[in-house]
Amino acid sequence: MTQAIRSSPKPFTPDDYANRMARVVDDAAEAGLDGLIVTPGPDLVWLTGYRPTAITERLTMLVLTAREMPTMLVPALERPDAAAAAGAPGLRLVDWADGSDPYQVASGLLRFDGRYGVSDSTWSAHLLGLQKALPRTGYSSLSECLPMLRAVKDDSEIARLTAAGAAADATFGEIVNVRFAGRHEYEVAADLARLLRDFGHEQVDFTVVGSGPNGANPHHEADDRVIEKGDTVVLDFGGLMYGYGSDTTRTVAVGEPDAEVRAVHEVVRQAQQAAFEAVAPGVPCEEIDRVARTIITDAGYGGQFIHRTGHGIGVTTHEPPYIVDGVRQPLKPGMCFSIEPGIYLPGRFGVRIEDIVTVTQESGLRLNNTPRDLHVVE
Numbered sequence: 553m554t555q556a557i558r559s560s561p562k563p564f565t566p567d568d569y570a571n572r573m574a575r576v577v578d579d580a581a582e583a584g585l586d587g588l589i590v591t592p593g594p595d596l597v598w599l600t601g602y603r604p605t606a607i608t609e610r611l612t613m614l615v616l617t618a619r620e621m622p623t624m625l626v627p628a629l630e631r632p633d634a635a636a637a638a639g640a641p642g643l644r645l646v647d648w649a650d651g652s653d654p655y656q657v658a659s660g661l662l663r664f665d666g667r668y669g670v671s672d673s674t675w676s677a678h679l680l681g682l683q684k685a686l687p688r689t690g691y692s693s694l695s696e697c698l699p700m701l702r703a704v705k706d707d708s709e710i711a712r713l714t715a716a717g718a719a720a721d722a723t724f725g726e727i728v729n730v731r732f733a734g735r736h737e738y739e740v741a742a743d744l745a746r747l748l749r750d751f752g753h754e755q756v757d758f759t760v761v762g763s764g765p766n767g768a769n770p771h772h773e774a775d776d777r778v779i780e781k782g783d784t785v786v787l788d789f790g791g792l793m794y795g796y797g798s799d800t801t802r803t804v805a806v807g808e809p810d811a812e813v814r815a816v817h818e819v820v821r822q823a824q825q826a827a828f829e830a831v832a833p834g835v836p837c838e839e840i841d842r843v844a845r846t847i848i849t850d851a852g853y854g855g856q857f858i859h860r861t862g863h864g865i866g867v868t869t870h871e872p873p874y875i876v877d878g879v880r881q882p883l884k885p886g887m888c889f890s891i892e893p894g895i896y897l898p899g900r901f902g903v904r905i906e907d908i909v910t911v912t913q914e915s916g917l918r919l920n921n922t923p924r925d926l927h928v929v930e
């Protein structure tokens with residue numbers, strides 16, 4: 553077992569959270585916002601460490617502005633939990649009692665004619681309640697006004713992503729030893745989930761086992777198809793470890809693959825490798841996509857590469873930066889994202905290869921390091 557899996561990272565400190573809050577307040581001001589409204593979900597976990605046990609119709613809302621101290625509105629009954637879990641020094645709690653109108657209380661924390669960025673996971677019921685209480689206040693989606701909010705990871709976040717990547721690699725190292733031929737996809741998926749947990753994941757989010765024609769659907773999960781000799785199988789799996797995501801894909805062959813499978817796999821491998829080699833600070837996200845797509849297109853499979861090349865990863869497994877045409881955002885050291893080109897031949901088979909990559913001061917560094925050649929399983 554690698555070092556990365558064995559040593560658990562240091563917990564985030566109250567200062568880590570305070571620094572994140574201070575940074576996003578600056579970012580918000582730069583984006584012309586009066587502040588941010590963050591309700592339970594990944595942004596709130598990242599900013600405060602607080603994840604209410606149940607996300608309910610009761611309003612919980614963090615307000616960050618340049619002029620006031622960070623304030624979180626919480627249901628009165630959840631105040632003790634929030635006080636214990638929300639880590640930052642100087643985070644003020646305000647509560648509202650059942651039977652009162654939380655949006656009236658919330659409106660006291662906001663400017664009546666302000667403009668706020670709102671976390672994407674905010675329930676529409678809450679946003680509509682705020683709009684009713686403050687009809688002249690404007691709201692925009694955080695992923696639109698501050699898409700890079702969580703995109704640059706600090707060292708302790710990268711340590712977690714590294715551990716999650718190593719655990720996913722260990723999972724692949726074991727899954728190639730299980731029997732494929734004659735078993736249902738869902739049985740191999742269960743093996744993947746068990747291995748991810750054995751290697752330290754606290755949460756398994758997806759275990760794609762796309763055998764034969766099912767591999768041609770990029771988001772096929774796993775069904776009752778019986779895997780046969782001669783199939784290719786797309787294995788795409790991940791979840792959370794220490795609160796941070798893993799997401800890796802390898803395509804294996806059950807028994808000796810034919811020449812076409814080998815050729816398609818080699819095109820994808822070259823596209824993935826070239827895209828990885830293109831990673832460096834300052835390179836636009838869309839350039840990484842272009843590099844992978846050009847290789848696949850030149851090989852004649854451009855129409856069969858039907859998704860973006862990658863997505864960011866952190867406290868969620870799909871988040872900015874998106875590695876896709878039109879995203880001109882330059883890569884910055886600390887960004888972490890997938891590079892996962894694929895070729896999908898409907899009714900026949902699919903091939904995808906995916907690693908998580910982080911941007912260093914001069915290049916890219918893979919957080920997944922299992923071999924990328926076409927592995928033959930039984």
Ligand code: ZN
Nearest residue numbers: 770771863870
């Ligand atoms: Zn996906």
Ligand code: ZN
Nearest residue numbers: 788799800906
């Ligand atoms: Zn994946």
Ligand code: ZN
Nearest residue numbers: 799890892906
């Ligand atoms: Zn992915």
